[in-house]
Structure formats: structure tokens, C-alpha cells
Amino acid sequence: MEFSKMDLESMEKKLQDMLTEKRYRHSLGVMETAVEMAKSFGVNPEKARLAGLLHDCAKDIEKNKRIPLCKELGVPLDPIKKESKGLIHADLGAKMLETEFGISDPDIINAVKYHTLGRENMSDLEKILYLADIVEPNRVPFEGIEELRSLCKTNLDCAMLFALERSIDYIQHRHKTLHSQTLQAQQYFLEVCKEKVTG
Ligand code: FE
Numbered sequence: 226m227e228f229s230k231m232d233l234e235s236m237e238k239k240l241q242d243m244l245t246e247k248r249y250r251h252s253l254g255v256m257e258t259a260v261e262m263a264k265s266f267g268v269n270p271e272k273a274r275l276a277g278l279l280h281d282c283a284k285d286i287e288k289n290k291r292i293p294l295c296k297e298l299g300v301p302l303d304p305i306k307k308e309s310k311g312l313i314h315a316d317l318g319a320k321m322l323e324t325e326f327g328i329s330d331p332d333i334i335n336a337v338k339y340h341t342l343g344r345e346n347m348s349d350l351e352k353i354l355y356l357a358d359i360v361e362p363n364r365v366p367f368e369g370i371e372e373l374r375s376l377c378k379t380n381l382d383c384a385m386l387f388a389l390e391r392s393i394d395y396i397q398h399r400h401k402t403l404h405s406q407t408l409q410a411q412q413y414f415l416e417v418c419k420e421k422v423t424g
Pocket residue numbers: 280281284314340341
């Protein structure tokens with residue numbers, strides 16, 4: 226296929242062996258949602274398909290193996306990521322797109338890399354993966370999910386603001402560490418959405 230020497234079916238098979246059944250189902254849901262969103266926002270749907278399918282490829286690696294594997298593959302981690310090991314799967318997964326799935330396209334790799342924390346100036350593909358991850362049909366519904374789903378059909382920036390604010394709330398309520406990159410992303414989308422509303 227266009228972005229890898231592997232075909233989609235082999236990637237699916239390989240991924241299935243790397244993930245729990247539940248996480249594999251989630252990945253297929255994200256893939257389908259991301260493709261649909263890509264088509265409606267004029268983003269390359271094949272990039273969205275691969276990013277969606279593979280975004281959590283590193284998430285079922287045992288916690289104590291993640292940091293050594295990052296060292297081995299040369300994936301840099303900041304102190305917060307080293308501390309909250311749940312965050313590592315994004316950076317590690319982005320690297321494994323190259324090493325395990327033969328993908329070198331930077332757009333796909335960045336979408337996976339930023340799907341957990343977000344960042345300022347996200348590309349549309351990055352926004353689509355971040356959002357599809359949250360609204361895919363297998364997700365347990367949460368308050369506001371329908372509002373977010375409808376924003377995902379109309380305005381990616383406002384959907385991002387909504388999703389980031391929900392995520393920040395969630396982190397603060399659970400007294401987890403909030404990464405500065407997520408706060409910067411929220412500030413960024415706040416500005417973008419203000420401009421859109423006030424013209
Ligand atoms: Fe993830």
C-alpha cells in the first residue's frame with residue numbers, strides 16, 4: 226500500500242497479536258471514525274486509516290518494559306512521561322510505526338505521537354485522531370459525548386477545545402499530573418475558537 230510495504234490485512238493481523246481484544250476493537254473503531262472524519266474534512270483518508278488503526282500499538286506493552294524499550298529505540302521522554310507511564314504509549318507507538326509497520330510518513334507518525342497530550346498548531350490529521358480516539362462507537366458514553374460528536378462533524382477546532390477542557394477537568398479531578406503541553410494546546414484552541422466566533 227501507499228504508506229508501507231505491508232498491506233492493511235497484515236498490519237491488522239500483527240496489531241491484533243500486540244493488543245488485548247478490547248483494545249483491538251477500540252482501534253478498529255478509531256480507524257473507522259477517523260476515516261469518516263478525514264473524508265468530510267478533506268484530509269487524506271488513508272493516512273487517517275493507518276493512524277487510527279495503529280495509534281495504540283504500544284499501549285499493551287508491560288509497564289516496566291516501556292522505558293527500556295524507549296531507550297533501546299532512542300525515544301526521548303521528559304520527566305512527566307517517565308513518571309506517568311500511561312503517556313509513553315504515544316511516543317513509543319509513533320516510533321513503532323516505523324520499526325514494526327514500516328511507516329515513515331511524518332503526518333501519520335505525528336498524529337500518533339500527539340494523540341494523548343495534543344499540542345499547539347495541530348494538523349487536521351492530528352486533530353482527527355485525537356478526537357476519533359474519544360468519540361469512536363465502542364467508547365463508554367460520558368456526559369457531553371453527543372455534543373462532542375456533533376462538534377466533530379462541524380468544527381475540528383471547537384471540538385478540540387471541548388475535548389481538551391474535558392480532559393483537563395478529568396485529570397485535575399483525579400489529581401493526576403497535567404502535562405504543560407495539554408495546557409498549551411487548550412490555550413491555543415481557545416484563541417482559535419474565539420477568532421472563529423467573533424470573526
Ligand atoms: Fe492512546
